[in-house]
Amino acid sequence: MKTVLVIGGGITGLSAMYELHKWKKANGSDVRLILAEAGPELGGKIRTVKECGFIMEAGADSIVARKANSMSFINELGLEDELVYNAAGRSFIYTDDELKQIPADAVFGIPASIESLAKTTLVSAEGKVEALKDFYTTSDSFTKNDSIGDFLEYFFGKELVEKQIAPVLSGVYSGKLSDLTIASTLPYLLDYKKEYGSIIKGFEANKEKFQSGSGKKFLSFRSGLGKLIDAYEEKLSDAEILKNARVSKIDKSSEGYLITLHNGEVIQADYVVLGIPSTEAKNLFTDYELESSFSQFTNSSLISIYIGFDVPDSMLPEDGTGFITANSNDVLCNACTWTSRKWEHTSETKNLLVRLFYKSSITAFESLSAMSEEELLEVALADIQKSLGISAKPVTCEITKWTDSMPNYLITHPNTVEELEKKLAAAYPGVMLAGCSYYGVGIPDCIENGANVAEKIIETL
Numbered sequence: 001m002k003t004v005l006v007i008g009g010g011i012t013g014l015s016a017m018y019e020l021h022k023w024k025k026a027n028g029s030d031v032r033l034i035l036a037e038a039g040p041e042l043g044g045k046i047r048t049v050k051e052c053g054f055i056m057e058a059g060a061d062s063i064v065a066r067k068a069n070s071m072s073f074i075n076e077l078g079l080e081d082e083l084v085y086n087a088a089g090r091s092f093i094y095t096d097d098e099l100k101q102i103p104a105d106a107v108f109g110i111p112a113s114i115e116s117l118a119k120t121t122l123v124s125a126e127g128k129v130e131a132l133k134d135f136y137t138t139s140d141s142f143t144k145n146d147s148i149g150d151f152l153e154y155f156f157g158k159e160l161v162e163k164q165i166a167p168v169l170s171g172v173y174s175g176k177l178s179d180l181t182i183a184s185t186l187p188y189l190l191d192y193k194k195e196y197g198s199i200i201k202g203f204e205a206n207k208e209k210f211q212s213g214s215g216k217k218f219l220s221f222r223s224g225l226g227k228l229i230d231a232y233e234e235k236l237s238d239a240e241i242l243k244n245a246r247v248s249k250i251d252k253s254s255e256g257y258l259i260t261l262h263n264g265e266v267i268q269a270d271y272v273v274l275g276i277p278s279t280e281a282k283n284l285f286t287d288y289e290l291e292s293s294f295s296q297f298t299n300s301s302l303i304s305i306y307i308g309f310d311v312p313d314s315m316l317p318e319d320g321t322g323f324i325t326a327n328s329n330d331v332l333c334n335a336c337t338w339t340s341r342k343w344e345h346t347s348e349t350k351n352l353l354v355r356l357f358y359k360s361s362i363t364a365f366e367s368l369s370a371m372s373e374e375e376l377l378e379v380a381l382a383d384i385q386k387s388l389g390i391s392a393k394p395v396t397c398e399i400t401k402w403t404d405s406m407p408n409y410l411i412t413h414p415n416t417v418e419e420l421e422k423k424l425a426a427a428y429p430g431v432m433l434a435g436c437s438y439y440g441v442g443i444p445d446c447i448e449n450g451a452n453v454a455e456k457i458i459e460t461l
Contacts, residue, residue, distance in 0.1 A: 003270050003271070005273070008434075013434065047226065057224060058306075063220065094326070096328065111131070122164045189202070253268065305398075306355045317388055331386050336383070
C-alpha cells in the first residue's frame with residue numbers, strides 16, 4: 001500500500017488532498033492519504049473571525065471572480081448558495097493628504113481605455129501625453145521574465161506608473177515593480193502588446209474578462225472564507241487529518257521517506273507534498289544543496305488590523321470601498337479597505353468595519369512589529385482619523401501579524417523554482433513543491449496548483 005503525505009493544511013494542501021481523495025474513491029484504491037497541519041485548525045492564510053456582529057478575514061479576504069468562475073471547485077464543494085460578491089464602489093489612492101479616485105475603467109491601475117487615461121486626476125497633462133507612447137512605441141526585446149516595472153515604464157512613462165499603477169500593483173504582489181517579473185504578475189500584457197500594438201487596446205478588446213456584473217470582481221462566502229476550508233475538510237472522509245502535527249524533518253529510507261513529527265511520531269511515506277512556506281520547508285532537510293536553493297526565495301511581512309465601530313458605515317467620506325496610499329507622510333498604513341461597504345455580509349447591523357494593512361516596505365515597520373496590540377490599535381485609529389476624519393471608539397479589533405509570510409516573486413524567482421524542482425527530483429523523487437511560495441498567490445492559483453501536484457502523483461500510482 002502506498003502512502004501520500006501532504007504537509008500543510010492551507011488551501012493548496014487541501015486542494016491536493018481533495019483531488020487525491022476523489023481519485024482514491026473513484027478507483028477503489030487502498031492508498032493511504034495523510035494531511036499533517038502544524039496548527040490546531042486547517043486553513044493556513046485563510047482564517048475567518050466572527051465577533052460583535054462582524055466577519056473579519058485575518059488573512060486572504062476574497063477570491064478573484066473571473067478565475068473562480070472558470071473552475072469547478074465551488075460547484076464540487078456545494079458552495080453555490082453561499083456565494084457573495086463585492087459591492088461595486090470607487091477605489092481611491094490617498095496621496096498629497098487627500099483621496100483621489102482610481103479610474104473605474106482601469107485594471108490594476110492600468111488604463112483600459114483612452115478615456116480612462118484622459119480623465120484620471122492622479123497624473124498630470126504631461127504624464128498623460130507621455131503615456132500615449134503605448135500606442136506607437138514598439139519593442140520585441142521584452143520577455144515574460146523581464147521586469148514588469150521596466151516594461152510598463154517603457155510604454156507608459158514614469159509618472160503614470162509611479163502615481164497610478166505602482167501603488168495598486170505593488171500592493172497586490174507585495175514588492176517593487178522593478179523586482180517583479182511580467183510572468184509572475186500580468187503575463188498577458190506582453191501578449192496584448194504584440195497582438196494589438198497597445199496595452200490599452202488589448203484591455204479594451206478583452207474588457208469582459210476583467211468585468212463581472214456591476215463591478216463585482218471578487219467573491220467570498222456568506223459566513224466567510226472559512227466556509228471554503230470547512231467544505232474541503234468535510235469531503236475528506238477517507239483521509240487522515242492530523243492537526244497540531246508539525247513536521248520536524250524528512251529522511252530518506254529504503255522504502256521511501258521517514259517523516260518525523262514534533263511529538264516524535266514517524267510516518268513512512270512514498271510521496272510527500274510540501275504545501276508549506278519555503279521558510280518552513282527548507283528546515284526539513286539536512287541537504288545543503290536544497291537549503292541553498294530554498295534560501296534564495298524572499299518574503300515580506302504584513303500586519304493586518306480590523307477595527308469595528310458602533311457607528312453606521314455611512315460615516316465614510318466617499319462612496320467607495322477603500323484606498324491605497326502613495327506619496328503621503330500623513331498616514332502610515334499602505335491601504336485601508338472599507339470592509340462593511342465592500343462586503344455587506346461582514347456587518348450584520350451595517351456598522352462600520354475597516355481593515356488597515358501595514359507592510360514591511362514602510363520605514364516604520366520594524367517599530368510597528370515590536371508594538372503590542374494596544375499600541376498598534378492606537379496607530380490604526382490615528383490613521384483613520386487623519387485619512388477618513390472618523391474618531392469613533394472601536395467596539396472590536398482583530399490584529400494579525402504575518403511575519404515573512406508574503407512571497408516576493410523577484411526576477412530570479414522562475415529560475416530558482418526550476419532549480420529547486422530539479423534538485424528535488426534528483427535527490428528526493430516523490431517529494432513535490434506546492435503553494436504560493438512558488439506558483440502563485442491567489443486562492444484559485446493555489447487550488448489549481450494543489451490539483452496539478454495531485455495529478456502528478458496520481459499518474460504514478
